[in-house]
Amino acid sequence: MIWTRxxxxxxxxxxxxxxxxxxxxxxxxxxxxxxxxQLRLTDRELNAPYSWGFAxxxxxxxMQLKWSLPVPARPPSDDGNEPGIAGPWGESSWLDRxxxxxxxxxxSHAERxxxxxxxxxxxxxxxxxxxxxxxxxxxxxxxxxxxxxxxEAKAAAQPNDRSAGSVPEWARRxxxxxxxxxxxxxxxxxxxxxxxxxxxYADRKRYAIANGRVNVLRTYGTKYRRNEVRGYVEQVNxxxxxxxVELRATIGPDKGFEAVVSFGRRLEPWLVSATPxxxxxx
Amino acid sequence: xxxxxRAEAQRRADQIRAFEQExxxxxxxxxxxxxxxxxxxxxxxxxxxxxxxAGEFDIDRGLQAQQMSLGMRIASLLGALALAASVFxxxxxxxxxxxxGWQVGILVAAASGSFAxxxxxxxxxxxxxxxxxxAMVAFACFVLNVxxxxxxxxxxxSDKAFVVWAALAFLLAYTADLRLLLGAGLICxxxxxxxxxxxxxxxxxxxxxxxxxxxxxxxxVMFAVPAxxxxxxxxxxxxxxxxxxxxxxxxxxxVLANWGWASYLPLDRAVVEVIYQVLGxxxxxxxxxxxxxxxxxxxxxxxxxxxxxxxYTKFYDWWWDSMPKYLFFLLLGLTAVLFLVVLRRLRGAxxxxxx
Numbered sequence: 001m002i003w004t005r006x007x008x009x010x011x012x013x014x015x016x017x018x019x020x021x022x023x024x025x026x027x028x029x030x031x032x033x034x035x036x037x038q039l040r041l042t043d044r045e046l047n048a049p050y051s052w053g054f055a056x057x058x059x060x061x062x063m064q065l066k067w068s069l070p071v072p073a074r075p076p077s078d079d080g081n082e083p084g085i086a087g088p089w090g091e092s093s094w095l096d097r098x099x100x101x102x103x104x105x106x107x108s109h110a111e112r113x114x115x116x117x118x119x120x121x122x123x124x125x126x127x128x129x130x131x132x133x134x135x136x137x138x139x140x141x142x143x144x145x146x147x148x149x150x151x152e153a154k155a156a157a158q159p160n161d162r163s164a165g166s167v168p169e170w171a172r173r174x175x176x177x178x179x180x181x182x183x184x185x186x187x188x189x190x191x192x193x194x195x196x197x198x199x200x201y202a203d204r205k206r207y208a209i210a211n212g213r214v215n216v217l218r219t220y221g222t223k224y225r226r227n228e229v230r231g232y233v234e235q236v237n238x239x240x241x242x243x244x245v246e247l248r249a250t251i252g253p254d255k256g257f258e259a260v261v262s263f264g265r266r267l268e269p270w271l272v273s274a275t276p277x278x279x280x281x282x
Numbered sequence: 283x284x285x286x287x288r289a290e291a292q293r294r295a296d297q298i299r300a301f302e303q304e305x306x307x308x309x310x311x312x313x314x315x316x317x318x319x320x321x322x323x324x325x326x327x328x329x330x331x332x333x334x335x336a337g338e339f340d341i342d343r344g345l346q347a348q349q350m351s352l353g354m355r356i357a358s359l360l361g362a363l364a365l366a367a368s369v370f371x372x373x374x375x376x377x378x379x380x381x382x383g384w385q386v387g388i389l390v391a392a393a394s395g396s397f398a399x400x401x402x403x404x405x406x407x408x409x410x411x412x413x414x415x416x417a418m419v420a421f422a423c424f425v426l427n428v429x430x431x432x433x434x435x436x437x438x439x440s441d442k443a444f445v446v447w448a449a450l451a452f453l454l455a456y457t458a459d460l461r462l463l464l465g466a467g468l469i470c471x472x473x474x475x476x477x478x479x480x481x482x483x484x485x486x487x488x489x490x491x492x493x494x495x496x497x498x499x500x501x502x503v504m505f506a507v508p509a510x511x512x513x514x515x516x517x518x519x520x521x522x523x524x525x526x527x528x529x530x531x532x533x534x535x536x537v538l539a540n541w542g543w544a545s546y547l548p549l550d551r552a553v554v555e556v557i558y559q560v561l562g563x564x565x566x567x568x569x570x571x572x573x574x575x576x577x578x579x580x581x582x583x584x585x586x587x588x589x590x591x592x593x594y595t596k597f598y599d600w601w602w603d604s605m606p607k608y609l610f611f612l613l614l615g616l617t618a619v620l621f622l623v624v625l626r627r628l629r630g631a632x633x634x635x636x637x
Binding site (some may be wrong): 005008009011012013015016017019020023024026027030054057058059060061062104122123124125211213237238240241242244245246248266267268269270 | 371374375376377378379380381382386389390393394397398400401404405420424427428431432433434435436437438439446449450453454457480481483484485486487489492493
């Protein structure tokens with residue numbers, strides 16, 4: 001057979017058509033039937049991403065999922081302080097060595113200080129459990145209140161100590177931020193088996209499962225402290241949600257809104273609907 | 283004799299021009315004298331050939347035309363890249379104002395329309411300059427099409443996109459004999475194979491660059507392609523495959539020879555670096571030898587360049603801090619002189635063998 005330009009045209013158009021058909025069929029499959037989870041997120045959990053150099057060239061809008069991690073339970077320090085929440089890359093209460101091993105990380109050499117392999121560990125693709133307004137968030141609020149109480153008690157015990165007396169104000173501001181503005185979405189678990197995770201976190205209005213990445217961080221030891229290996233959540237793979245033009249009047253930077261976000265069969269999220277809500281002033 | 287590609291036609295035209303110049307010299311020196319009929323017969327044959335080539339491939343028939351062509355090639359490359367960028371920014375400027383159906387429709391129409399446009403331009407442009415522009419726009423539209431569908435529908439990023447991008451790039455490259463698009467296709471193939479290699483160890487695919495050894499299988503595949511698949515109609519393509527293969531093989535080796543911790547090998551960092559230094563030096567030397575033996579000038583040049591890069595990076599690593607700078611640069615200079623002497627001897631030996 002002699003290859004002519006008609007063959008080229010047909011092959012190219014077929015490739016383009018087939019690619020689009022496969023992609024759109026995947027989208028249809030993801031959005032078909034009952035969603036795997038449906039969360040009601042607000043402007044606290046969906047932020048406009050950081051705008052970079054060419055942002056003004058882009059007329060589209062995507063909102064970024066903002067999430068936190070529950071921190072390990074530790075006794076408050078002398079000044080009453082204890083960590084409340086952790087963001088991406090932070091230390092979490094559940095991502096310990098056992099969980100890292102369960103997720104497939106080989107930690108056999110992790111504590112050898114001369115093993116520089118762990119300077120550049122490789123992230124692994126896992127399933128993350130996102131919890132909305134659940135025990136992780138409420139625990140952080142409780143810790144924030146407890147911190148205020150501890151600092152107030154300290155200030156009351158040392159009325160002449162100006163530094164002790166000034167501390168509760170910032171603690172209150174942090175509590176208010178957590179209560180009124182911060183994201184209530186927490187990454188509370190990870191795994192490789194979707195069914196097992198769903199069985200453990202059955203409430204589909206509170207828990208969504210999403211694809212994401214977990215990695216290992218090695219902290220170098222000092223004279224008094226051993227090397228520590230800990231995990232961190234690097235990213236939710238799809239953490240930017242495209243805002244369709246019909247929702248742009250409601251969803252946007254500096255707007256107060258509540259949006260229904262569905263996670264489909266392929267665990268890919270999308271914005272279903274949105275309603276305005278008053279934004280709490282800072 | 284019919285040429286199968288523009289490059290082949292151009293080479294034949296250059297040979298004819300060189301033959302005419304040499305014939306003039308031989309006649310001037312009294313070495314050769316053609317009869318009028320012989321001269322007419324040769325000139326007529328060459329004229330017919332050149333006319334046929336010019337009609338089919340729009341070749342450069344003279345030195346000045348060839349110099350102009352170089353400028354046109356540069357302009358067409360820059361224009362192709364600029365037009366591709368323009369397509370991206372044009373869509374970004376307006377897509378947020380459109381409903382999802384329109385967004386998808388425009389993306390599909392742009393990819394299909396630009397590809398059809400490429401076919402139309404290709405049929406009318408023997409020179410290939412405008413076809414290159416159209417091909418690059420078609421490729422950019424398709425890349426935009428797939429990546430924007432991902433953004434519109436919040437699809438998990440996938441390395442499979444490289445497969446379809448590579449497929450279209452190869453189709454464009456082989457249709458219009460375009461090395462630029464072949465290079466784009468090879469980059470996509472390299473990225474896909476490297477990502478798949480990386481995921482074997484469980485890593486997330488997007489981080490395939492963090493373990494340079496992921497590129498080795500792609501290098502082997504690219505080097506093997508011209509050995510097993512004939513490129514009679516595209517004689518300029520095998521060098522592109524081999525150069526990309528050598529880059530995919532030796533650039534990671536250079537990285538690993540300096541930063542051993544990025545290796546998969548369960549060995550001490552210093553041991554890994556020594557292994558890749560030895561492999562890098564031995565490998566590039568072997569490649570230079572192979573290039574000389576097979577008369578692949580592009581392989582020889584790429585091998586020499588990579589050998590020198592590896593050597594100089596290691597010199598920097600070993601001696602930059604410990605040596606006075608005049609001595610360091612003197613050493614670099616002396617190494618270059620030594621290299622020239624070795625290559626000169628090699629060339630002499632080859633010329634002796636050839637004669």
